[in-house]
Each structure stands twice: as structure tokens, then as C-alpha cells.
Amino acid sequence: WAAAWxxxxxxxxxxxxxxxxxxxxxxxxxxxxxxxxxxEEAARFLLENRPALDGARMGEFLGQHxxxxxxxxxxxxxxxxxxxxxxxxxxxxxxxxxxxQQVDRFCERFGAAWG
Numbered sequence: 113w114a115a116a117w118x119x120x121x122x123x124x125x126x127x128x129x130x131x132x133x134x135x136x137x138x139x140x141x142x143x144x145x146x147x148x149x150x151x152e153e154a155a156r157f158l159l160e161n162r163p164a165l166d167g168a169r170m171g172e173f174l175g176q177h178x179x180x181x182x183x184x185x186x187x188x189x190x191x192x193x194x195x196x197x198x199x200x201x202x203x204x205x206x207x208x209x210x211x212x213q214q215v216d217r218f219c220e221r222f223g224a225a226w227g
Contacts, residue, residue, distance in 0.1 A: 175214030
């Protein structure tokens with residue numbers, strides 16, 4: 113079990129390093145991973161690590177990368193939910209930038225996923 117414990121600690125340390133890198137500079141984080149990650153993988157990383165990520169930086173990053181924003185919103189099961197609960201589920205921990213164009217793009221992606 114010691115080997116499994118060491119592996120789990122190594123993975124946790126890796127995740128902390130990635131979340132810390134994202135919180136420092138989302139663009140540098142993405143530049144370092146864009147060749148290995150696609151939009152779906154980046155969106156999955158953001159969703160799985162959302163509690164540890166800076167919500168404002170995440171919102172800013174998603175606003176600048178439409179493909180990742182689309183993939184992020186598609187990660188949620190929204191069908192059958194009312195619009196307010198669905199919107200709250202997606203926005204939990206996420207701070208959208210104040211730029212109207214980015215908010216509009218987000219709402220378009222949300223509407224497509226919500227159906």
C-alpha cells in the first residue's frame with residue numbers, strides 16, 4: 113500500500129502544481145499545455161479543479177478561449193433543469209468578466225447546452 117500511497121501523493125502534488133500555475137498565469141499555463149491538451153481536456157481540468165482555481169482568472173480565461181468555454185459548458189448535465197438552477201450550476205465558483213461581448217458569448221454557449 114506504500115507504493116499506492118506514494119503514487120497518490122505524487123498525483124496530488126502534480127495537481128497542486130498545475131492549479132498553482134493556472135492561478136499565477138492562465139495564459140502561461142495554457143501555452144505550456146496547448147500542444148498536449150485539447151479544449152475538452154482543458155475544460156475537464158477547469159471543472160475538476162474548480163474549487164482550487166481563482167474564479168476571476170478562470171472566467172477571464174474562458175472569455176478569451178471560446179473553444180474551451182464551449183467545452184466547459186458542455187461538461188454539465190443541464191437538460192431538464194430550470195434556467196436558474198442550470199445557470200447557477202455552471203457559474204458556481206466562476207466570475208465572468210464584465211466585458212459584454214464575453215458575457216454574450218458565454219450566454220450563447222450556455223443556451224446551446226441548456227437547450
